Structure formats: structure tokens, C-alpha cells
Amino acid sequence: MNTPKSIAVCYGDGIGPEIMESTLSICKSAGFKHTIEVITLGKNLYDKGYKTGMSEEAVSVLKRVPVLLKAPLTTVQGEGMRSVNVTLRKMMGLFVNVRPSNNLIFNHSKNINVVVIRENSEDIYSGIEYRNSYDTRTSIKIITEQASYRICDYAFRFAQQNGRKKVSCFVKDNIMKMTDGIFHKMFLEVANHYPDIEKEVLILDIAMANLAKYPERFDVIVTTNLYGDVVSDVCAELSGSIGIAGSVNLGTKYAMFEAVHGSAPKIANKNIANPMGMVNAAIMMLNYLNENHISEKILRAWMQCVKNKWLTRDLVDNPKVALNTQDFTDTMIKCIRDDNKTSVNIDAHSINIPDTMQTDTSDYYSRVSEYIKHRTLVGVDIYVDFTGNLNKILEIINTFDKINGKNVSIDLVPINESIFLNSILSKGMELWPTVLLTNDYTTDYITCRFIASKNINFNNHDITALMNAFEENSVNIVKIETLYISPKRDMGFAN
Numbered sequence: 046m047n048t049p050k051s052i053a054v055c056y057g058d059g060i061g062p063e064i065m066e067s068t069l070s071i072c073k074s075a076g077f078k079h080t081i082e083v084i085t086l087g088k089n090l091y092d093k094g095y096k097t098g099m100s101e102e103a104v105s106v107l108k109r110v111p112v113l114l115k116a117p118l119t120t121v122q123g124e125g126m127r128s129v130n131v132t133l134r135k136m137m138g139l140f141v142n143v144r145p146s147n148n149l150i151f152n153h154s155k156n157i158n159v160v161v162i163r164e165n166s167e168d169i170y171s172g173i174e175y176r177n178s179y180d181t182r183t184s185i186k187i188i189t190e191q192a193s194y195r196i197c198d199y200a201f202r203f204a205q206q207n208g209r210k211k212v213s214c215f216v217k218d219n220i221m222k223m224t225d226g227i228f229h230k231m232f233l234e235v236a237n238h239y240p241d242i243e244k245e246v247l248i249l250d251i252a253m254a255n256l257a258k259y260p261e262r263f264d265v266i267v268t269t270n271l272y273g274d275v276v277s278d279v280c281a282e283l284s285g286s287i288g289i290a291g292s293v294n295l296g297t298k299y300a301m302f303e304a305v306h307g308s309a310p311k312i313a314n315k316n317i318a319n320p321m322g323m324v325n326a327a328i329m330m331l332n333y334l335n336e337n338h339i340s341e342k343i344l345r346a347w348m349q350c351v352k353n354k355w356l357t358r359d360l361v362d363n364p365k366v367a368l369n370t371q372d373f374t375d376t377m378i379k380c381i382r383d384d385n386k387t388s389v390n391i392d393a394h395s396i397n398i399p400d401t402m403q404t405d406t407s408d409y410y411s412r413v414s415e416y417i418k419h420r421t422l423v424g425v426d427i428y429v430d431f432t433g434n435l436n437k438i439l440e441i442i443n444t445f446d447k448i449n450g451k452n453v454s455i456d457l458v459p460i461n462e463s464i465f466l467n468s469i470l471s472k473g474m475e476l477w478p479t480v481l482l483t484n485d486y487t488t489d490y491i492t493c494r495f496i497a498s499k500n501i502n503f504n505n506h507d508i509t510a511l512m513n514a515f516e517e518n519s520v521n522i523v524k525i526e527t528l529y530i531s532p533k534r535d536m537g538f539a540n
């Protein structure tokens with residue numbers, strides 16, 4: 046990497062300005078001399094009409110300056126603009142999120158020294174959501190083979206380059222067999238290339254229970270975006286406080302360093318926030334910029350503070366002895382000035398951040414076109430907005446009789462040469478032909494699954510004709526999903 050001579054800095058919202066001020070003064074006192082280019086992001090800009098919460102000025106700084114040190118930004122819950130944090134990760138191609146947590150310097154009964162490697166570019170975090178009907182909202186979880194392989198490979202490389210012994214993969218593929226299933230499969234495929242590193246795959250729920258009970262058993266954890274967000278907050282808290290964990294978001298061109306925690310509006314402007322999450326992010330940035338001599342000074346000062354219990358409120362049992370943000374910052378700066386280099390061993394805290402690698406896409410497009418050429422369209426899920434007795438919809442489908450010259454049947458035993466109604470589902474539960482044992486499953490969003498018999502060539506014109514047939518019977522179509530089977534006869538849908 047060509048080390049840049051400036052960094053972009055965003056002061057963020059809530060406690061952001063306080064902890065960024067503290068972080069920058071700590072870094073400067075340790076000898077950090079890069080030019081700082083301040084950018085503004087977030088709600089203020091959104092209110093001025095910038096839909097993404099970013100101005101052209103900010104974007105042009107980011108294009109020029111590939112390293113961003115960012116304080117937390119607020120995202121309003123349940124309404125309003127999309128998260129600028131997430132937009133930045135996508136815009137800058139930051140597909141890896143490295144989140145270390147350890148309590149090596151605290152004397153806790155339980156030891157934790159874990160690095161969470163979080164996939165940062167996809168999953169349900171993409172925020173693709175719909176109101177499908179009066180009652181129903183859906184959120185789409187996207188997991189790709191490519192991104193899963195890429196993040197798992199990064200996790201193993203991280204373990205290799207940091208002398209770590211084990212990589213644990215957290216998934217929930219007993220339930221999400223296709224999305225989490227492919228992540229699990231890619232993990233195992235990658236693991237074959239790293240025979241010296243122990244691997245394990247755990248189902249998320251028991252993984253979290255184990256993490257709470259035996260945190261010392263974990264080393265490197267790799268997981269999908271949303272789980273990674275949650276797991277890393279838990280690890281941070283297990284290490285002492287959510288207020289001390291830093292992270293790096295990394296791509297092939299850009300890097301963004303931030304605390305793991307958010308803007309903590311409840312404690313903003315009170316001079317009580319712990320700046321160490323932001324400082325630990327800055328330590329990772331300094332290492333990334335090859336300024337290790339500076340990061341080491343800061344780390345030694347932090348360890349002096351821990352040793353002497355010069356800590357903020359979140360890390361002490363008795364709030365009366367806690368330092369406020371400013372006093373803690375001044376203490377850190379004093380420790381940096383008095384640095385005698387030998388008093389503490391910081392080796393265990395040094396983290397080597399491997400570079401991300403350009404994904405090898407040499408055969409990607411040929412694999413995609415091979416798949417498309419050989420997959421077979423076998424049916425369609427037509428989602429309709431519907432309430433009332435299911436018999437009504439069965440009667441309607443029964444009138445379709447023939448569409449696009451092909452028979453449509455609701456017979457339970459499929460007859461040859463027809464498109465038959467395979468099932469009626471809601472929220473993934475079969476409502477027909479299975480009969481539910483209770484009437485407690487009220488819903489207004491129904492899936493009619495049509496499957497073509499093997500001997501007919503089912504195509505997109507048949508789908509359009511089926512949709513028209515619903516339309517003519519005044520049934521609202523909300524969504525369709527095409528159903529494929531792959532060349533290896535793998536189902537392209539959960540059933």
C-alpha cells in the first residue's frame with residue numbers, strides 16, 4: 046500500500062465529537078502528523094436534501110483520501126434515512142469488518158481474546174424491504190457464494206498471519222438452509238486450503254451460549270453481516286465494555302476505522318463517554334498506515350491506565366472513582382509523554398491486518414452462464430394479497446383450466462402435461478393441501494406454488510398467463526418468484 050499522508054475524519058453524532066476530539070488529541074500527542082480532512086456526513090445533510098446523507102464534497106474527499114476515521118453516526122429507528130454507516134461500507138467496497146475484543150489487560154474470571162471477522166457487504170443488512178400487504182412486511186436476506194468464500198478466506202488468512210489456531214463459523218443453516226447453508230459450504234471449502242488451522246461450525250444459538258460461558262474457547266469467528274454485528278457487540282461487552290472495541294472495515298482500495306459501538310445519545314454531551322473504542326480503531330488505523338511506533342505508544346499508555354485503574358465510568362465498579370472523558374484523555378496524554386517503553390508488554394495486543402485480495406473472477410462469468418444455460422424453470426410462486434376462505438382461491442385457480450395452451454390442475458396427484466398447483470403457503474407454512482390443526486394462522490399474504498410436470502416446457506409466457514388469469518379474477522399479485530432446478534438437480538428454492 047502507498048501510505049497516504051492525509052486521512053479523512055468524520056466527527057459523527059451523539060458522543061461522536063467528544064470521543065473523536067479525545068482520539069485525535071491522543072494520536073497527535075503520540076506523534077501522529079497526517080493532515081486531517083474533516084468531512085460531514087449524516088442526518089444534517091439528509092435534511093438539506095442529500096438523500097444518502099453525503100455531500101459531493103465528502104464523496105470527493107473520500108475518493109482522494111482512502112483512509113477514513115469515523116465516529117459513530119446515528120440512524121433513526123424504524124423510519125427515515127438509510128444508515129450512512131452501511132452506505133459507506135458499500136460505497137467504499139468495504140467487504141471485511143475486523144472486530145477484535147480481548148480482556149488480556151483486565152483481571153476477569155473469564156478470558157476472551159477473540160477476533161470477529163464479519164461479512165460486511167450483504168445479508169439482511171442490505172435493507173431490501175417491502176410492505177407486501179396490509180399485514181405483512183418482508184426483508185430480503187441475500188448471501189452470495191462469492192462474498193461468503195471471500196470473507197471465509199480472509200478469516201483463515203487473518204488466523205494464519207496472526208498465529209491464531211482456530212476459526213469458528215457461526216451460521217443458522219438448520220433453518221436457513223440455502224443462505225446460511227452456502228456460507229457454511231464455502232467455509233468448509235476454504236478451510237481445506239488451511240489444514241494447519243482448526244475449523245469448527247456452530248449453530249448460532251448454541252455458539253452464543255458457548256461464547257457467554259466459555260469465551261476462552263474462541264479465537265477467530267467468521268460469520269455473516271447481521272450475526273457479526275451482534276456477536277461482536279457481545280464480545281466487546283465480555284471484554285469489559287462496549288465502549289472499548291475498535292474495528293476496521295476494509296476493501297481493496299479503501300479502509301474505514303470506527304468504534305464498534307454507536308452514537309450513544311443517552312450519554313452524549315455529558316463528558317462521560319469512554320473514547321477507547323475510537324482510540325482502539327485509531328490504533329488499527331495507525332498500524333495500517335505503518336505508524337506502529339505511534340500506535341505502540343498509545344497502547345502502552347492505555348495499559349498504564351488500566352493497571353492504575355484510571356478508567357471511565359463504564360469500566361469501574363464505583364462511579365465515584367471514574368474519570369470523565371476529558372480527564373481520561375489528559376491522563377492518556379500524560380502517560381504517552383512519560384512513556385518509558387519497557388513497563389508493559391504489548392505484543393499480545395498487536396493485530397496484523399492482512400490486505401484484502403481482489404476476488405479471482407477469471408472464471409466467474411463462465412460459471413454464471415453455464416449455470417443459466419443448464420438450469421430449468423420448473424414453476425413459479427405467485428404471492429397474492431388475499432384474506433378469507435382458501436376454498437375461494439382454489440375455486441378461482443380451478444377455473445384457469447388452460448393457460449397458454451397448457452392444462453392447469455389442482456389435482457393432488459399431478460397429471461401429465463400440466464401445470465399443477467403444488468401448494469398454497471403463507472410465511473413458508475403449507476396451508477394446502479396440508480390442513481392446519483388450528484385457525485390461529487391468520488394471514489393476508491398467500492403464496493400459490495405452481496409446478497410444471499416434467500414433460501412440458503414451462504416458460505416465462507406461462508408465468509405471464511398465470512398472472513393474467515389471477516388478474517382477470519381480481520386477485521392482487523404482490524410478487525412472483527421463479528422456481529428453478531440446477532444442472533445438478535439441486536433445488537433452486539426451499540421446499
Ligand SMILES: NC(=O)C1=CN([C@@H]2O[C@H](COP(=O)(O)OP(=O)(O)OC[C@H]3O[C@@H](n4cnc5c(N)ncnc54)[C@H](OP(=O)(O)O)[C@@H]3O)[C@@H](O)[C@H]2O)C=CC1
Pocket residue numbers: 060064116117118119120121122130287288289303304305306307308309310311312317318319320321322359
Ligand atoms: N457504526 C456506527 O456508527 C453505529 C451506529 N449506531 C447508531 O447509534 C445510535 C445509538 O445506538 P444504541 O442502540 O443506543 O447503541 P450505542 O452503542 O450507541 O449505545 C448504547 C449504550 O452503550 C453504552 N456505550 C456505548 N458506547 C459507549 C462509550 N463509548 N462509552 C461508554 N458507554 C458506551 C452506553 O450505555 P449506558 O447508557 O448504560 O451508559 C450507551 O447508552 C443508533 O442510531 C444506531 O443506529 C449503532 C452502532 C454502530
Ligand SMILES: O=C(O)CCC(=O)C(=O)O
Pocket residue numbers: 118119120128129130131274305
Ligand atoms: O448504521 C447504524 O446506525 C448501525 C450500524 C451497526 O450497528 C453496525 O453495523 O455496526
